Amino acid sequence: MSDDTPLGLMFGLLIVLVICSAFFSSSETGMMSINRYRLAHRANAGERGAKRVMKLLSRPDRLLGVILIGNNLVNNLAASIATLVAIHFFGDVSGPAVATAVLTIVVLIFGEVMPKTFAAVKPDKIAFPASYVLAPMLKILHPLVWAVNGIANTLLRLVGIKNIEGGAANLTRDELRTVVHEAGTMIPRRHQAMLISILDLENVTVNDIMVPRHEIVGLDLEQDIDTLLAQIRSSQHTRIPVYKGDINNIIGILHLRNAARVMSKPEITKSSIIQEAREPYFIPESTPLHTQLLNFQQQKRRIGIVVDEYGDVQGLATLEDILEEIVGEFTTDVAGTHQEIHVQDDGSYIIEGTANIREINKVLGWQLPTSGPKTLNGLILEHLESFPDAATCLQVGSIRIEIISIKDNLITSARCWQAIRRAWSNDG
Structure with missing residues (x-):
């Protein structure tokens, strides 16, 4: 050294x-x-x-x-x-x-x-x-x-650790949702929303997105032939359910393309309408959307009749309804698409009682509970636990609801607003 x-x-x-x-x-x-x-x-x-x-x-x-x-x-x-x-x-x-x-x-x-x-x-x-x-x-x-x-x-x-091999662990749906959210600008916001919607398909059933029974527009064969032809000519839908007397007695689904062949014949009869109608396709109301999407693909169908456990018709679901859950509405005219929601000058909304809660949440960005009733009428009745009088008020989460009109044991319309925003406007 x-x-x-x-x-x-x-x-x-x-x-x-x-x-x-x-x-x-x-x-x-x-x-x-x-x-x-x-x-x-x-x-x-x-x-x-x-x-x-x-x-x-x-x-x-x-x-x-x-x-x-x-x-x-x-x-x-x-x-x-x-x-x-x-x-x-x-x-x-x-x-x-x-x-x-x-x-x-x-x-x-x-x-x-x-x-x-x-x-x-x-x-x-x-x-x-x-x-x-x-x-x-x-x-x-x-x-x-x-x-x-x-x-x-x-x-x-x-100490119980036997598997020591590495590799990426499998992601759960919730973890994958977090990955999508944290992608930031690497994935456009629109694409993030679509990916999240695909992940959520398993949590949504056909019952959540169907057209309710009372809103189904169909051909009742007990009506006269002139009335049926007028309905076909004025129909805004490509496929029309055909039934006899009651929607539970459904016979088939008539495509307007096939209806054109019926109307081109010299003599139009109810039998010719039945011949052109395709046999109905039934869907259990509890079917998850991701399953039904595959079923539509396998069955080569675009429309199905939703039934409950007793076989009664509850509504109607289409392939477009499921696709809209992923990509959003196919039209930008929200006012024309959501006719059950009416914007007021004071920032509140007049909403019909039959409006679907999930649609209300999507359109207005609210967080009303969707695990129970499907309509605003059902949500109000569940919270009040009794049939209310008009002008009854309640609050669900941050949303205040004022019942405006009632008809035939149905809340037909209610005024709704976010409590915090309403308070701000009053202070101003």
């Missing part, structure tokens, strides 16, 4: 060992922090570096084994050399203490905190280059890694 040359070599070796410690520390954090789904995408695209990193991550016990073996070797070697250098300057008594204090600070800053922080922020910039070194190291040190992992994995099995 009296010669300056070996002392200089030791200082140089210490610097190299601290750099090696930084490499192993950053490699550990970078490998564990890398986005597995982005990595899988790049690997599927044929990127060699991504495939190499994925192979290393497939066995995290081996990867961590080789990293920690290398890190501990360089740190222990650095500690030994630092002790020898410190003894040279401070003697046998104070040297080890000085070496421990100085090396701890140096390794903590330059070998741990800085490299790990950088790797956590930029894992791709560390993981990919590090894989060129770690892959051959894993082969060279395989016997030592195997022995260390064998002991560690045995102890892990004693």
Whole structure:
């Protein structure tokens, strides 16, 4: 130690060992922090570096084994050399203490905190280059890694951890929804809304989006032929249910294209209408939308009659209704589409009692509960637990509701507004 040359070599070796410690520390954090789904995408695209990193991550016990073996070797070697250098300057008594204090600070800053922080922020910039070194190291040190992992994995099995293989964990629907929300500007807002709607299809049933029974426009064969023809000519729908006397006695679905053939005949009869009608397709009201979407595709259908558990007709559902749950309304004329909602000058809304709650929430951005009744009339009755008089007021969440008119045991209209916004307008 009296010669300056070996002392200089030791200082140089210490610097190299601290750099090696930084490499192993950053490699550990970078490998564990890398986005597995982005990595899988790049690997599927044929990127060699991504495939190499994925192979290393497939066995995290081996990867961590080789990293920690290398890190501990360089740190222990650095500690030994630092002790020898410190003894040279401070003697046998104070040297080890000085070496421990100085090396701890140096390794903590330059070998741990800085490299790990950088790797956590930029894992791709560390993981990919590090894989060129770690892959051959894993082969060279395989016997030592195997022995260390064998002991560690045995102890892990004693505490119930048996599966040690890595890879991206399967995402639940709620987790995937969070991923979509956190995509930010990487996915346009419109596309985010569509993806979220697709994920929510499983939580929505046909009963939630169907046209209610009392709103179904169909051909009643008990009416005279002139009335039926007038209905066909003035129909705004492409497909019309055909029934006899009562909607529960449905016979088929008439497409207007086929109706044109009926009307072109010299003699038009009810039998010719029945012949052109396609047999009805029935849907249980509790069918989830994602299932019904597949059923429409498999059955080559675009419209179905929704029935309850007793076989009574509850409404009508179309393929367009399901698609609108994903992409939104096909028309931008909200006032024409949602005729049950009327905007008032004071910012409130006059809403018909038959209005669907989910439609109200979508149009007005409210959060009325959808787990119970499907219509505003049903929601009011559920909260009041009795049939109210006109001018009765109630509040559901942040929405205030004032009953305006009642007819035949049905709340036909109510004034609704958000309580907070209404208070602001009054203060102004």
